[in-house]
Amino acid sequence: MHPMIMFSSINKWYGEYQALTNITAEVKRGEVVVLCGPSGSGKSTLIRTVNRLEDIQKGQILFDGQDVNGTDANLNRLRSRVGFVFQSFNLFPHLSVLDNIILTPTKVRGLKASAAKAQALQLLDRVGLAHKANAYPAQLSGGQQQRVAIARALAMEPPVMLFDEPTSALDPEMVGEVLSVMKGLAKEGMTMMCVTHEMNFAREVADTIWFMDAGQILEKTAPEQFFSQPSHPRAQRFIADLRAH
Numbered sequence: 001m002h003p004m005i006m007f008s009s010i011n012k013w014y015g016e017y018q019a020l021t022n023i024t025a026e027v028k029r030g031e032v033v034v035l036c037g038p039s040g041s042g043k044s045t046l047i048r049t050v051n052r053l054e055d056i057q058k059g060q061i062l063f064d065g066q067d068v069n070g071t072d073a074n075l076n077r078l079r080s081r082v083g084f085v086f087q088s089f090n091l092f093p094h095l096s097v098l099d100n101i102i103l104t105p106t107k108v109r110g111l112k113a114s115a116a117k118a119q120a121l122q123l124l125d126r127v128g129l130a131h132k133a134n135a136y137p138a139q140l141s142g143g144q145q146q147r148v149a150i151a152r153a154l155a156m157e158p159p160v161m162l163f164d165e166p167t168s169a170l171d172p173e174m175v176g177e178v179l180s181v182m183k184g185l186a187k188e189g190m191t192m193m194c195v196t197h198e199m200n201f202a203r204e205v206a207d208t209i210w211f212m213d214a215g216q217i218l219e220k221t222a223p224e225q226f227f228s229q230p231s232h233p234r235a236q237r238f239i240a241d242l243r244a245h
């Protein structure tokens with residue numbers, strides 16, 4: 001079976017600046033990849049190429065065998081199949097938690113309101129927020145809002161979830177509840193690409209760490225190996241810096 005996501009020699013420029021250089025990598029079905037690397041190394045850019053929030057200029061990305069940038073690619077269908085959660089939660093403030101979650105499934109997937117509601121309640125239960133279905137985003141903590149954002153992404157039943165520093169904007173005491181939802185997803189076999197600075201999460205949950213620097217993947221390795229004996233000198237320095245903090 002083909003991998004869930006395949007990057008073949010992809011290159012991306014922002015104007016003159018090359019942000020990604022010859023990225024070749026694959027994410028297998030059910031695999032959890034954690035992207036690590038210094039600020040500006042291209043982690044966000046790389047995961048945003050998967051649902052075409054960023055275009056590439058060279059190379060090819062196959063999502064479930066389909067060329068993401070192909071002329072016949074259907075952008076709406078692609079985006080409905082890639083759940084995306086980032087730092088800011090972006091819930092609609094004027095909609096209840098429940099309505100935030102059912103909005104896209106009813107509008108895009110054409111689900112009946114009753115079916116969408118039932119599904120949303122299940123998802124809320126899964127992220128530990130069944131009791132907040134009728135609350136408004138402003139009445140929730142940051143950690144709760146982020147869990148709603150995850151439930152909202154899951155409502156499209158995407159085969160892949162992308163996370164870009166989902167806990168970076170949270171107060172420390174709320175980080176754990178969001179990571180634990182992500183951990184649960186990983187356990188259930190969700191294919192995931194996560195950018196995170198939570199190294200304990202990376203160590204525990206990742207199948208593979210991709211270490212990036214200056215737009216390249218310098219190392220792809222299992223977490224045990226990455227944290228104990230990274231092979232690239234740049235990765236060794238990164239780990240040493242982490243230890244120092």
Ligand SMILES: Nc1ncnc2c1ncn2[C@@H]1O[C@H](COP(=O)(O)OP(=O)(O)OP(=O)(O)O)[C@@H](O)[C@H]1O
Pocket residue numbers: 014017019037038039040041042043044045046
């Ligand atoms: N829209 C843009 N226009 C021009 N340059 C950009 C744009 N977005 C990102 N870049 C540049 O591309 C490089 C990679 O950025 P990217 O956001 O992917 O890094 P990152 O690894 O996610 O960093 P961080 O850990 O700080 O989030 C950086 O040098 C950044 O300044």
Ligand SMILES: [Mg+2]
Pocket residue numbers: 043044045195
């Ligand atoms: Mg980033």
